[in-house]
Amino acid sequence: MSRVLARVSALLAAVLLLSLPPAQLPRAEAAALDPFTGYLMAHFTGESANGEQIYLAHSRDGLTWRDLNNGGPVLLSTLGTRGVRDPSLVRSPAGDRYWIVATDLRIASGTSWSDAANRGSTSLVVWESRDLVNWSAPWLINVAGAIPGAGNAWAPEAIYNQATGDYVVYWATNSARNGVTKHRIWYVRTTDFRTFTTPQLYIERPGGQGIIDTQIVEVANSVGGYRYYRASADGHITIEASNSVLGSWTTLGNLSHLGISNGTGGGNVVEGPMWAQFNGRDEWALWLDQYATGRGYLPITSTNLGSVNNFRTRADYNMGASRKRHGSILNLTAAEESAVLGRWGASTPVNRIQSYTHQDRYVRHANFDVRIDPNVSPAQDAQFRVVPGLAGGAGYVSFESVNYPGYYLRHYAFDFVLAANDGSPVFAADATFRQVAGLGNAAWSSFQSYNYPDRYIRHYNYLLRLDPISDAQGRNDATYRLTS
Incomplete structure (x- = not known):
């Protein structure tokens, strides 16, 4: 009789588990990923007819890049504005699921920047994959729709927050608040990139100064004294640090000593900061899009992110054939790299x-x-x-x-x-x-x-x-x- 009860209990438990929505399934502890061997960059190329779509590039050393898919787009948005910019690549902690989250914007359709910023899409475009090769159809998440007077939702990023067991999706929205209309960074939390919490204000700069293009990198062993570092375009390229994604952040400084700014400080005017750690060592690259001169991405590197004075400019890099605009970089395991190159790496005659x-x-x-x-x-x-x-x-x-x-x-x-x-x-x-x-x-x-x-x-x-x-x-x- 006890064995019958045990079997019934096990059966009921299995039925209950299968009846839960995917987002509510108990999360397995994130297994340590295999060693990383390469890098994958998701990006767009510009305002050409097909430039505002998802492109991929690959690197072995983190500095020399090769366009994949013969330089053509890999994913096309068929929703919203039918164009995407600023893609963010996201991996689950277990390494068994991936997402791309991108801005729903197509300037090439004739949209003006004023219309895009003030009367644009308040949604983000999302794709999902189990293997980095086969991707779902895209869907829209209206993350900024609940922000009063929201004019847009730009430059999204996402990071898994171990403190809460879900993902923090953050982006820039232009809206009026306390009598001032400007871009601020907002965030929502999600487990599945389909349902999400009410948007909350994340970062606001004083006065009329807007902020956009924020990206966070996690440093697991806290090199430099902090677990998380973020770079933001806010007139300068401001570097901040924290031990909590949603906690308080400490300003470390900006890159003006390198002659780099987001406009306020003059010099080399850049945007779209993009972090990547070099495989197998405590060294990081912060890629900066030199949009003002059209020269594309430039890397500056550091072995200690705890001080902006540790960054140095690099000249030993090659971005490949296409101009790469605001995107993100994912470190690849050997299995992931093999799958990606097997699908898009061959050069067709x-x-x-x-x-x-x-x-x-x-x-x-x-x-x-x-x-x-x-x-x-x-x-x-x-x-x-x-x-x-x-x-x-x-x-x-x-x-x-x-x-x-x-x-x-x-x-x-x-x-x-x-x-x-x-x-x-x-x-x-x-x-x-x-x-x-x-x-x-x-x-x-x-x-x-x-x-x-x-x-x-x-x-x-x-x-x-x-x-x-x-x-x-x-x-x-x-x-x-x-x-x-």
Whole structure:
């Protein structure tokens, strides 16, 4: 009888556990992560048509960076403003879940900075992953909606707070308070990045001085005397320290002695401070975006964060091919690094698409229209990466532009254009083709539409179209060869 009761009790306990929402499941003690071997940076690139999306870069040494995914965006926001900036990479304490939290903002759509700051989105965009490779669809969290007169929600960050067993999400909102309208840092707490507490004021500077772009780094062994350090853009780049995420903070100073400020102090005017610890040693880099001069990120480093006088500028770094704007850096274990590089690290060869009937002509984009031309200049207008199809399975391909990463050949009303991937199923289908034996010459190739399988890519009067093929001329015009 006692064994029956024991089994019933165990069964009831299991049912109760499974019935709890994921956020309420008992948290396993965070196991020590494997040694870190590399670094992953999430960032955006600027106000170009597809620049305000999620890009990734990788580094082995923390100073030399290589663009992943052939320099194209990895994640696209299809919500809110349909653009994201200032992404923050977050890892759970157990290392079994990851989030990206980003500003919902797309200046490239024509939004002015005044509108964005005063009448912009009060939501943040969030993605979730179990492996840093497969990411959920994005969702919005309206963190600033409860702040009276909130004009925006910018530059979010998140940090796990062991004192409370949840995450502190903090960001800048422009709003009126005590008769002064300016940016202040607010925070909410969350366990799942879906539900959150009422926003609370986190950091406010005196008078009319605003503050934005705050990022906190945790120093587990309290090098310099504190467990947490934060850098903020508030006219200067101010460095503060604390032993509690939500406790009181001590101001250590700023970087004016290095000729660096956020505008108030002149010199090299920067924003977007981004922390990273070097793997295997007590040394940290604080990356600063030299936005005023357009020179991109600059690292300053320290082996003791307890005094701003310990920072020094570095020249031995390389940011890779793209300009990297305000983001965050995650130290990677060997398993994480292998997964990330396996998905986005390979460099896809560059091809040209040669016409069979006019073999001196190649497919090229010109003002985002698509045609075949000889002697293409600049040469990159006729260069594409043949990547796995955005839709479909094996045998399907898509054509990504080399000089416009994230832009693909797609048909629109059966005409061809070069367009930015908007992440929609319609775009994916319109930009996907099955590579088959050439209709005009089996040693070449033809490209059959994924969503209109009775139609093929062909040129007509040198312009690319998607047509049904019914005669010998059509078969020849729908035949191409991929060349280097």
